[in-house]
Amino acid sequence: MNTSITLADYAHARAGDKGNILCVAVFPLNPDHYQWLKRELTPERVAAQFSGRRPASIKRYEIDSLQALNFVLEGALEGGVTRSPGLDRHGKSLSYLLLAMQLPPPA
Template sequence: MTALVTLADFAHARAGDKGNILSVVVLPLDAAHYDWLKRELTVERVAEQFASRRPSRVQRYEIDTLQALNFVLDDALEGGVNRSPGLDRHGKSLSYLLLSLRLPAPG
Protein backbone atom coordinates (compact mmCIF):
# COMPACT_ATOMS: atom_id res chain seq x y z
CA MET A 1 0.00 0.00 0.00
CA THR A 2 1.33 3.42 -0.96
CA ALA A 3 1.60 5.98 1.82
CA LEU A 4 -0.44 9.12 1.28
CA VAL A 5 0.66 12.62 2.18
CA THR A 6 -1.14 15.94 2.26
CA LEU A 7 -0.23 18.30 -0.55
CA ALA A 8 0.20 21.15 1.98
CA ASP A 9 3.20 19.31 3.45
CA PHE A 10 5.06 19.64 0.14
CA ALA A 11 3.63 22.71 -1.62
CA HIS A 12 1.95 26.02 -1.21
CA ALA A 13 -0.72 27.58 -3.40
CA ARG A 14 -2.14 30.91 -4.41
CA ALA A 15 -5.54 31.30 -5.96
CA GLY A 16 -7.55 34.01 -7.57
CA ASP A 17 -10.80 34.49 -9.39
CA LYS A 18 -12.02 36.29 -12.44
CA GLY A 19 -15.73 36.09 -13.00
CA ASN A 20 -16.70 32.42 -12.75
CA ILE A 21 -13.14 31.15 -13.34
CA LEU A 22 -10.88 29.96 -10.55
CA SER A 23 -7.10 29.86 -10.98
CA VAL A 24 -4.89 28.02 -8.48
CA VAL A 25 -1.09 28.02 -8.76
CA VAL A 26 0.80 25.30 -6.88
CA LEU A 27 4.52 25.60 -6.11
CA PRO A 28 6.66 23.00 -4.35
CA LEU A 29 8.23 23.98 -1.03
CA ASP A 30 11.38 22.18 -2.22
CA ALA A 31 12.39 22.34 -5.89
CA ALA A 32 13.25 18.63 -5.72
CA HIS A 33 9.51 17.88 -5.52
CA TYR A 34 8.49 19.64 -8.73
CA ASP A 35 8.69 16.50 -10.88
CA TRP A 36 6.63 14.64 -8.26
CA LEU A 37 3.99 17.38 -8.41
CA LYS A 38 3.89 17.19 -12.20
CA ARG A 39 3.40 13.42 -12.01
CA GLU A 40 0.86 13.23 -9.17
CA LEU A 41 -1.12 16.48 -9.28
CA THR A 42 -3.12 15.67 -12.38
CA VAL A 43 -6.11 17.38 -13.93
CA GLU A 44 -8.21 14.37 -12.94
CA ARG A 45 -7.21 14.59 -9.26
CA VAL A 46 -7.83 18.33 -9.14
CA ALA A 47 -11.22 17.89 -10.83
CA GLU A 48 -12.14 15.24 -8.28
CA GLN A 49 -11.02 17.46 -5.38
CA PHE A 50 -13.22 20.29 -6.70
CA ALA A 51 -16.14 18.08 -7.77
CA SER A 52 -18.50 19.79 -5.33
CA ARG A 53 -17.81 23.08 -7.14
CA ARG A 54 -18.86 21.42 -10.44
CA PRO A 55 -16.27 22.96 -12.77
CA SER A 56 -17.16 22.50 -16.43
CA ARG A 57 -13.48 22.17 -17.35
CA VAL A 58 -10.14 21.89 -15.56
CA GLN A 59 -6.93 22.79 -17.38
CA ARG A 60 -3.34 22.52 -16.18
CA TYR A 61 -0.50 24.73 -17.32
CA GLU A 62 3.08 23.78 -16.47
CA ILE A 63 5.34 26.76 -15.83
CA ASP A 64 8.70 25.03 -15.72
CA THR A 65 10.74 28.22 -15.43
CA LEU A 66 8.98 28.94 -12.11
CA GLN A 67 8.50 25.29 -11.15
CA ALA A 68 4.79 25.92 -10.84
CA LEU A 69 1.54 24.33 -11.97
CA ASN A 70 -1.43 26.57 -12.74
CA PHE A 71 -4.88 25.00 -12.67
CA VAL A 72 -7.75 26.88 -14.29
CA LEU A 73 -11.26 25.73 -13.36
CA ASP A 74 -14.11 27.07 -15.46
CA ASP A 75 -17.54 27.64 -13.91
CA ALA A 76 -16.31 26.76 -10.41
CA LEU A 77 -17.38 29.89 -8.55
CA GLU A 78 -21.18 29.71 -8.36
CA GLY A 79 -21.50 32.33 -11.08
CA GLY A 80 -18.71 34.55 -9.77
CA VAL A 81 -18.17 36.74 -6.74
CA ASN A 82 -21.04 39.12 -7.50
CA ARG A 83 -23.57 36.35 -8.19
CA SER A 84 -22.69 33.80 -5.54
CA PRO A 85 -24.54 33.51 -2.23
CA GLY A 86 -21.35 32.16 -0.61
CA LEU A 87 -19.24 34.51 1.49
CA ASP A 88 -15.49 34.50 0.80
CA ARG A 89 -15.60 31.12 -0.91
CA HIS A 90 -13.75 32.34 -3.95
CA GLY A 91 -10.23 32.76 -5.12
CA LYS A 92 -7.69 32.75 -2.34
CA SER A 93 -9.65 30.68 0.17
CA LEU A 94 -10.09 27.84 -2.32
CA SER A 95 -6.34 27.22 -2.48
CA TYR A 96 -6.74 25.50 0.90
CA LEU A 97 -9.19 23.03 -0.61
CA LEU A 98 -6.51 21.98 -3.09
CA LEU A 99 -3.78 21.85 -0.45
CA SER A 100 -5.87 19.36 1.58
CA LEU A 101 -5.61 16.83 -1.29
CA ARG A 102 -3.97 13.49 -0.36
CA LEU A 103 -1.40 12.17 -2.83
CA PRO A 104 1.02 9.24 -2.97
CA ALA A 105 4.21 10.18 -1.13
CA PRO A 106 7.19 11.32 -3.19
CA GLY A 107 9.47 8.45 -3.98
Protein backbone atom coordinates in the same frame (compact mmCIF):
# COMPACT_ATOMS: atom_id res chain seq x y z
CA MET B 1 2.86 2.89 7.32
CA ASN B 2 1.28 5.94 5.70
CA THR B 3 0.84 5.49 1.96
CA SER B 4 -0.31 9.03 1.25
CA ILE B 5 0.61 12.57 2.23
CA THR B 6 -1.23 15.86 2.37
CA LEU B 7 -0.24 18.19 -0.45
CA ALA B 8 0.14 21.06 2.05
CA ASP B 9 3.15 19.25 3.57
CA TYR B 10 5.00 19.55 0.24
CA ALA B 11 3.58 22.60 -1.54
CA HIS B 12 1.95 25.97 -1.15
CA ALA B 13 -0.72 27.52 -3.34
CA ARG B 14 -2.17 30.84 -4.36
CA ALA B 15 -5.71 31.35 -5.67
CA GLY B 16 -7.33 34.09 -7.71
CA ASP B 17 -10.44 34.66 -9.75
CA LYS B 18 -11.80 36.25 -12.87
CA GLY B 19 -15.57 36.17 -13.07
CA ASN B 20 -16.65 32.57 -12.59
CA ILE B 21 -13.14 31.21 -13.19
CA LEU B 22 -10.90 30.07 -10.34
CA CYS B 23 -7.13 29.92 -10.82
CA VAL B 24 -4.95 28.04 -8.36
CA ALA B 25 -1.17 28.00 -8.73
CA VAL B 26 0.76 25.33 -6.82
CA PHE B 27 4.47 25.56 -5.96
CA PRO B 28 6.55 22.81 -4.35
CA LEU B 29 8.25 23.81 -1.10
CA ASN B 30 11.33 21.90 -2.26
CA PRO B 31 12.37 22.41 -5.89
CA ASP B 32 13.39 18.73 -6.00
CA HIS B 33 9.70 17.83 -5.71
CA TYR B 34 8.56 19.64 -8.86
CA GLN B 35 8.72 16.55 -11.08
CA TRP B 36 6.76 14.59 -8.47
CA LEU B 37 4.18 17.37 -8.39
CA LYS B 38 3.88 17.30 -12.20
CA ARG B 39 3.37 13.54 -12.11
CA GLU B 40 0.90 13.31 -9.23
CA LEU B 41 -1.13 16.52 -9.32
CA THR B 42 -3.20 15.74 -12.40
CA PRO B 43 -6.29 17.52 -13.69
CA GLU B 44 -8.25 14.35 -12.90
CA ARG B 45 -7.21 14.45 -9.25
CA VAL B 46 -7.97 18.15 -9.04
CA ALA B 47 -11.41 17.47 -10.58
CA ALA B 48 -12.08 14.86 -7.90
CA GLN B 49 -10.96 17.24 -5.14
CA PHE B 50 -13.20 20.03 -6.48
CA SER B 51 -16.16 17.84 -7.43
CA GLY B 52 -18.39 19.65 -4.95
CA ARG B 53 -17.73 22.93 -6.79
CA ARG B 54 -18.79 21.31 -10.10
CA PRO B 55 -16.31 23.07 -12.41
CA ALA B 56 -17.25 22.93 -16.11
CA SER B 57 -13.62 22.32 -17.07
CA ILE B 58 -10.15 22.13 -15.57
CA LYS B 59 -6.98 23.00 -17.44
CA ARG B 60 -3.46 22.57 -16.12
CA TYR B 61 -0.58 24.76 -17.21
CA GLU B 62 3.00 23.81 -16.39
CA ILE B 63 5.24 26.79 -15.71
CA ASP B 64 8.64 25.14 -15.62
CA SER B 65 10.56 28.42 -15.27
CA LEU B 66 8.79 29.00 -11.93
CA GLN B 67 8.42 25.33 -11.02
CA ALA B 68 4.68 25.84 -10.71
CA LEU B 69 1.46 24.28 -11.90
CA ASN B 70 -1.48 26.57 -12.59
CA PHE B 71 -4.98 25.12 -12.62
CA VAL B 72 -7.82 27.01 -14.27
CA LEU B 73 -11.27 25.85 -13.15
CA GLU B 74 -14.09 27.30 -15.19
CA GLY B 75 -17.47 27.57 -13.52
CA ALA B 76 -16.15 26.87 -10.02
CA LEU B 77 -17.21 30.10 -8.27
CA GLU B 78 -21.02 29.85 -8.25
CA GLY B 79 -21.33 32.61 -10.86
CA GLY B 80 -18.47 34.81 -9.65
CA VAL B 81 -18.13 37.76 -7.32
CA THR B 82 -21.23 39.67 -8.37
CA ARG B 83 -23.56 36.64 -8.55
CA SER B 84 -22.42 34.12 -5.96
CA PRO B 85 -24.25 33.69 -2.65
CA GLY B 86 -21.12 31.98 -1.23
CA LEU B 87 -19.06 33.40 1.61
CA ASP B 88 -15.83 33.38 -0.41
CA ARG B 89 -16.95 34.74 -3.75
CA HIS B 90 -13.38 35.32 -4.90
CA GLY B 91 -12.31 31.75 -4.14
CA LYS B 92 -9.19 32.82 -2.22
CA SER B 93 -9.62 30.12 0.41
CA LEU B 94 -10.10 27.40 -2.22
CA SER B 95 -6.32 26.97 -2.45
CA TYR B 96 -6.68 25.22 0.93
CA LEU B 97 -9.16 22.78 -0.57
CA LEU B 98 -6.48 21.80 -3.07
CA LEU B 99 -3.75 21.66 -0.42
CA ALA B 100 -5.87 19.23 1.61
CA MET B 101 -5.58 16.66 -1.19
CA GLN B 102 -4.01 13.30 -0.36
CA LEU B 103 -1.29 12.11 -2.77
CA PRO B 104 1.30 9.35 -2.91
CA PRO B 105 4.49 10.61 -1.26
CA PRO B 106 7.50 11.69 -3.33
CA ALA B 107 10.26 9.15 -3.74
